Amino acid sequence: MSTPLSASVPDAPLVDETVEEGSGKGIVAGLDARAGKVRRKVSSRPASIIAIVLAVLWTIPTFGLLVTSFRPPREIRRTGWWEAFANPEFTFDNYTDALFGGSTSFATYFINSLVITLPAVIIPITLASLAAYAFAWVDFKGRNLLFVAVFALQIVPIQVTLVPLLTQYVNWGIDGSFWPVWLSHSIFALPLAIFLLHNFMKDIPRELVEAARVDGAGHVKIFFQVLMPLLVPAIAAFGIFQFLWVWNDLLVALTFASGQDTAPITVRLAELSGSRGASWHLLPAGAFISMIVPVAVFLALQRYFVRGLLAGSVKG
């Protein structure tokens, strides 16, 4: 797996070490770091067989839908996907129909998903790294109190905030556009992002920052030239996490962007799933169109995704 990201950090990414030192959440993520070193490799034949059986069992539902998505509409409605092996008959029509067909046009919703996701990943991560820097390396009054407050906000379920936020967006006249979704996703990501990035920042050796200060570097310079390069793995991990979260989200999108001009693909899918109309047979293809991006990201950057999860799993 040689992605640009993993190439820049060959081994033992920062995430592990830093999380281990952090206050509460260290245990699990720290384990991941040590796991690499202590590897007992006792493979046994029964275990291998069971593992394969389990993995196959776990994949059958997805695989079944994948096969279904390539079958002709008539067959989808009439027989089960396993019949496709007895008399194979496959087509790409469902995909072209789902993407560009008048009634579904998943292409539009796919673009909406993309338009929603990119800013909703970039903005909170940037804001969170800046805030994390302030909490870690800038002395100001009430710093600890404010940090604890931010930390505590992690426990607020987003459901609690939706209606008042919606009212506010309507008052501002920006409801029904992309702005509420971007803003909301950014806000919801902040507490965890600030908390995690703060812990990573805190663990960067003090001498490094001090040395830069002695050389006359200001806060901005220290942030961009000393800390940022070291934080790349942590930011990548959280970035993937946030990317999947936003791309796969349904609740926030349903609340703030359910109109056709802004709705992401998950909203359209959920809608289609609830109806048994004429385009029901496009559901499998639609589902796979929506899955292709997160699954590709997951497969390519699995290592970072796992790290992001390990670090984020202690989220409230």
Next chain:
Amino acid sequence: MDWLLDPDGTGGKLAVMLVAILLFVVVMGLILFLVDRPRRVPGWVVALAFAGPAVVMLAFGLLYPGLRTIRDSFYNRTGSAFVGLDNYVTAFTRDEFQIVLRNTAIWVIVVPLVSTLLGLIYAVVVDRSRFEKFAKTLIFMPMAISMVGAGIIWKFMYEYKPASQPQIGLFNQVLVWLGLEPQQFLLSAPANTFFLILVMIWIQAGFAMTILAAAIRAIPDDIVEAARLDGVGGMRMFRYITVPSIRPALVVVLTTIAIGTLKVFDIVRTMTGGRFETSVVANEFYTQALRQGEQGLGAALAVILFVLVIPIIVYNVRQLKQAEEIR
């Protein structure tokens, strides 16, 4: 300004997206540039520039709406008249909401326990297999799929056709192969809740496996060796060495899944829409607050969700603190 709110076509949308990102970069850049100009700036000015935007957003988007919702939960459906605890009384006493609460309780007990147990079994078995990486990827994959996607995948698994027709859903086909009657898996309460729960378990078991496998690998070799020399093996090794050693990880996994399960919404929404007695608190909140316009009741349900999350998090933090002290 209009095109910023209502862009035309794909090009327009992408343009607005770029504008949003650029706007953000320019504003933040300007703030940082200004702060960096004078050589000696007081700490609070720097802090304001770095943390200010995030703190303002949190106050606007989490703190204020949270307080507002707590207030709304004591008001009527339009938020115009104070009704005391009426909304909570409704939420806890009316029949349909009792089913919602019962379902939520079932979800939050069954999903974490079963997922963690499965994850633990996987972690132990898969770790000792030759196809470890491959098997892990496949089991972990549902984590990357949206819950909407998972809902659709499983809807097709549960699909029902009368016995006279060929089956589309694999489960019913298996029943037919076994000579049994096909079932309406998603329609018949209360069993249907468990069939929805299965979807969540399918997603979460991979997560549990990943974390627990990392924890098991990190058990120091000498402990395992010492136990082995003492003649401990097999199940006893698992019971007395493995499980106690990964206790903190188990707590994290259980609580994380429990919290995720409490907020589960997409699965129920996609698969049954909360009908046929399958609704849970998170789904009912959406229905009441955003579909029916029952602001007060919706707010009360959101607050109930909030209150249910708190003890799990407190337990989690306390357990982690304890583990830190032992280390």
